[in-house]
Amino acid sequence: MESNPAAPATKSRRAENAELTRQAILDAARALFTERGYFQTKVGDIASEARVSVAWVHAVGGGKSGLLRTLIEDGVTTQDNARAVDSIGSITDPEELIRFIVRATRERFSQWSELMRQVSAAATQDPGVRKTQEIAYEGLRGALHLTAGRLAELGALPDTMDVPHATDLLWLHLSNTAYFLRTDELGWSLDESETWLNETLGTALLSRPADPNRANTPR
CATH class of the missing domain: 1.10.357 (Tetracycline Repressor; domain 2)
Structure with missing residues (x-):
């Protein structure tokens, strides 16, 4: 059975797109947390700012608390x-x-x-x-x-x-x-x-x- 030569490239593109989406969500969360404050920022606001679904935001960070934790952990490392x-x-x-x-x-x-x-x-x-x-x-x-x-x-x-x-x-x-x-x-x-x-x-x-x-x- 012949292998699909496009498979590795497709996987790479998917991984790259996923990382770009993750970074867009984190950037949106940081900007909104800074501008509005933690409690005044809603998950839907972050989704709108990053132009993704609310489900994507939860998948990346598990909600506001998870996104904030990820931002700080990424900053530390x-x-x-x-x-x-x-x-x-x-x-x-x-x-x-x-x-x-x-x-x-x-x-x-x-x-x-x-x-x-x-x-x-x-x-x-x-x-x-x-x-x-x-x-x-x-x-x-x-x-x-x-x-x-x-x-x-x-x-x-x-x-x-x-x-x-x-x-x-x-x-x-x-x-x-x-x-x-x-x-x-x-x-x-x-x-x-x-x-x-x-x-x-x-x-x-x-x-x-x-x-x-x-x-x-x-x-």
Whole structure:
């Protein structure tokens, strides 16, 4: 029996179309969650925005909660985040490492702050959203723990500071909550925030003070 040479191509096209549909649904969900808020967005709104059926939306995410979780999980597991983790383990200059993690969290905040603002607002009322928020927190805190561990490996931490304490200090300054405080409540620009973070974390975490004449951005 002859094989059908068009079968692999057909399967590939179907897989590609399915992925494009999935991405359209996720893009629509993110845009609407950001614009309207989680509770004000309906599954039908997402379907209309993505130009698919409601059934497709449920198939991709299982409803609003599933779509939000998928958005956050996809954000945590990006190639950019994987490269950042690799960089944390390869940087040998403690001051450069602090500048790197400050810049990385700044960029992450810029990309995700609008959605995470809505997640934070909904998390107080919805246990499912709260669990999704925890996924984002765990991803960031894991990167900060790696940073603290790397500083310890480099012998950069003060003698009185261990890795858990250093991780807490990084979280205190680099979490979404900390960024929202500086940008929303204090009105700081991200440039001002980055300069302050490099100076403050250098002083708090390094056994010798950071050099203020060093560049404020990663090499």
